[in-house]
Amino acid sequence: MRTIRSPQAMTVWSERLRREGVKIGLVPTMGALHDGHRTLIRSARLKSDALVVSIFVNPTQFAPTEDLAKYPRPIRKDRVLCKEAGVDVCFEPTVAAMYPEGFQTVVTVPSIARRWEGHTRPQHFSGVATVVTKLFGMVRPHIAVFGQKDYQQSALVRQLVKDLNLDVEILVRPTVRERDGLAMSSRNIYLSTEERRIAPILFHALEAGRRAIEAGLTEAESVQAIMHKVIAGAPMMEIEYLAVCDSRTLEPLMKIDRQAVLLGAIRLGSVRLLDNVLAGRKKR
Amino acid sequence: MRTIRSPQAMTVWSERLRREGVKIGLVPTMGALHDGHRTLIRSARLKSDALVVSIFVNPTQFAPTEDLAKYPRPIRKDRVLCKEAGVDVCFEPTVAAMYPEGFQTVVTVPSIARRWEGHTRPQHFSGVATVVTKLFGMVRPHIAVFGQKDYQQSALVRQLVKDLNLDVEILVRPTVRERDGLAMSSRNIYLSTEERRIAPILFHALEAGRRAIEAGLTEAESVQAIMHKVIAGAPMMEIEYLAVCDSRTLEPLMKIDRQAVLLGAIRLGSVRLLDNVLAGRKKR
Numbered sequence: 044m045r046t047i048r049s050p051q052a053m054t055v056w057s058e059r060l061r062r063e064g065v066k067i068g069l070v071p072t073m074g075a076l077h078d079g080h081r082t083l084i085r086s087a088r089l090k091s092d093a094l095v096v097s098i099f100v101n102p103t104q105f106a107p108t109e110d111l112a113k114y115p116r117p118i119r120k121d122r123v124l125c126k127e128a129g130v131d132v133c134f135e136p137t138v139a140a141m142y143p144e145g146f147q148t149v150v151t152v153p154s155i156a157r158r159w160e161g162h163t164r165p166q167h168f169s170g171v172a173t174v175v176t177k178l179f180g181m182v183r184p185h186i187a188v189f190g191q192k193d194y195q196q197s198a199l200v201r202q203l204v205k206d207l208n209l210d211v212e213i214l215v216r217p218t219v220r221e222r223d224g225l226a227m228s229s230r231n232i233y234l235s236t237e238e239r240r241i242a243p244i245l246f247h248a249l250e251a252g253r254r255a256i257e258a259g260l261t262e263a264e265s266v267q268a269i270m271h272k273v274i275a276g277a278p279m280m281e282i283e284y285l286a287v288c289d290s291r292t293l294e295p296l297m298k299i300d301r302q303a304v305l306l307g308a309i310r311l312g313s314v315r316l317l318d319n320v321l322a323g324r325k326k327r
Numbered sequence: 328m329r330t331i332r333s334p335q336a337m338t339v340w341s342e343r344l345r346r347e348g349v350k351i352g353l354v355p356t357m358g359a360l361h362d363g364h365r366t367l368i369r370s371a372r373l374k375s376d377a378l379v380v381s382i383f384v385n386p387t388q389f390a391p392t393e394d395l396a397k398y399p400r401p402i403r404k405d406r407v408l409c410k411e412a413g414v415d416v417c418f419e420p421t422v423a424a425m426y427p428e429g430f431q432t433v434v435t436v437p438s439i440a441r442r443w444e445g446h447t448r449p450q451h452f453s454g455v456a457t458v459v460t461k462l463f464g465m466v467r468p469h470i471a472v473f474g475q476k477d478y479q480q481s482a483l484v485r486q487l488v489k490d491l492n493l494d495v496e497i498l499v500r501p502t503v504r505e506r507d508g509l510a511m512s513s514r515n516i517y518l519s520t521e522e523r524r525i526a527p528i529l530f531h532a533l534e535a536g537r538r539a540i541e542a543g544l545t546e547a548e549s550v551q552a553i554m555h556k557v558i559a560g561a562p563m564m565e566i567e568y569l570a571v572c573d574s575r576t577l578e579p580l581m582k583i584d585r586q587a588v589l590l591g592a593i594r595l596g597s598v599r600l601l602d603n604v605l606a607g608r609k610k611r
Contacts, residue, residue: 147438148490154431180492206432208464
């Protein structure tokens with residue numbers, strides 16, 4: 044496995060392989076890799092001939108109040124995981140290479156970014172859209188694999204790629220969970236023992252909503268009430284949102300007459316938990 | 328010469344040639360081609376193996392009050408010019424193919440777009456930045472050629488390509504002029520005989536500024552006074568701006584201690600004339 048830090052070197056590597064007809068896969072990450080990432084890497088491995096994992100903790104998608112400085116950066120451990128998973132290139136650009144002096148271009152996907160994560164974190168998704176566009180420009184992949192865990196992000200990337208004609212196939216892989224249902228996340232390490240014990244309740248709430256929809260409930264308001272009731276049993280949890288949305292546009296649904304995504308964000312002590320499940324017709 | 332209307336077909340054409348090592352050139356235009364475009368096409372021809380001219384009157388870069396509906400669209404004449412100039416593909420996407428339902432992504436280059444053309448036309452440059460990113464995605468060129476006539480646009484495209492790592496080489500060709508100095512423009516056909524007669528005064532004003540700088544004048548204010556004085560001789564002309572700027576950032580200069588660009592926009596009857604000249608050290 045090679046480690047490449049320079050964006051120019053990354054593009055040279057990719058362009059040479061592209062000209063030879065080699066299919067390049069990319070898994071963009073912020074490092075602190077866990078079994079969820081391992082699943083994305085495996086997926087990308089099966090769909091490509093040469094595999095790049097990018098590790099870049101992107102400052103522009105953190106708000107000033109957020110955990111940029113303390114975000115975990117176990118780079119040696121990450122490289123070992125990548126090597127064992129059959130990654131060909133670990134791409135680790137620096138902040139200075141990503142955003143040199145004079146840098147100013149911003150990519151926004153306004154409708155998808157407006158609600159949910161975008162409502163509480165207004166700059167977050169323009170940071171994501173811009174860095175993803177840049178990574179695609181640097182790595183030039185044929186396919187890129189994202190996790191369903193960040194559902195809104197994956198919907199945004201799909202729309203971005205379509206709108207800017209980026210010619211990258213986007214694959215979204217189901218969320219990998221701990222045995223008790225908690226979605227894997229690099230931030231789970233911040234949970235105390237007690238918080239960790241109750242953290243799966245978010246997933247249980249979403250699952251209760253999904254089961255209600257699949258049993259025939261079509262009023263979003265009733266589904267929301269069911270989800271709220273599950274969380275209400277855990278007084279340490281503060282709900283940011285529990286929403287029933289169109290799975291493509293992420294606009295709230297009143298009547299569940301198409302595939303829905305149930306989105307949830309809750310605060311548990313100092314940690315924000317994020318999760319989602321698809322419900323109803325047409326799996327994507 | 329082929330005419331391609333579908334973005335998908337355009338990408339297929341380009342990707343096949345790219346894999347064969349063919350160097351693809353693109354000249355993006357809004358049609359109504361004149362000798363200025365012919366010069367861009369010739370330039371691109373010399374630098375590439377396969378040449379695409381895109382013709383797309385981009386609605387998102389016009390303000391609601393502007394001349395989108397009456398913008399000239401002599402498509403048959405344009406195709407003849409392209410064919411004679413050795414163009415391989417005339418790419419003519421429709422508005423519906425460029426902006427399908429649900430389209431929402433916006434690319435902005437905020438610092439460069441803020442002043443001059445961006446000040447009076449606030450949405451103009453996000454329209455340009457977005458459509459150029461899309462055209463690059465569809466055509467996948469190795470090089471793209473722009474005219475210096477739209478100086479701010481060319482500076483914006485350079486910055487955009489650098490910031491989004493688009494791996495397209497941008498060439499900017501000098502403005503082609505009528506014998507009396509008037510910069511060629513698709514909108515010159517709107518000038519009355521009398522307006523046409525005095526239209527070159529904008530260029531003369533910019534040239535007076537350039538000569539003053541090259542004779543050693545370093546105060547931007549004095550250069551501006553010289554340019555204003557030339558235009559003042561033509562009472563039909565209403566100055567929008569006459570500016571002395573850093574040639575890369577387009578920020579106004581106080582002291583001319585580096586390469587400058589002199590930018591001018593004036594209103595002459597119903598027509599807006601735009602022109603610029605570089606002055607001082609380091610030609611790009």
